[in-house]
Amino acid sequence: MTAPLTPLEAHPEHPPAPDPVSDVIRWAAFSCVLVPVVLLWSGASLAGALGTAVGLAAVTAVCRVLLRRSEACAARPAPDEEYAPRQGRHQRHGTAARRGGRHSGGNTPAG
Structure with a gap:
């Protein structure tokens, strides 16, 4: 009888x-x-030299943690919700949003 195959x-x-x-x-x-x-x-x-070695080891450890955390976040499945921009009453639309103010007048100062 033969041994079962390993995953590799x-x-x-x-x-x-x-x-x-x-x-x-x-x-x-x-x-x-x-x-x-x-x-x-x-x-x-x-x-x-020892101080440099300790500093490099600390930076390496922090980078390893951050890389693994980033990898774990990227591997997570996306939530079912779509992140569409909210269209509530506080969101500004039209040309007033681009002008930066509510005034419909020209470029003259208020006097």
């Missing part, structure tokens, strides 16, 4: 989609290591 073996013509957020985070983590090494090699102090 069941559809070999459809490889899993690459995750662009993970790629960005991977490169950022690489930079968090590479930048302090380059700083040390170029003569910067150990404290400065």
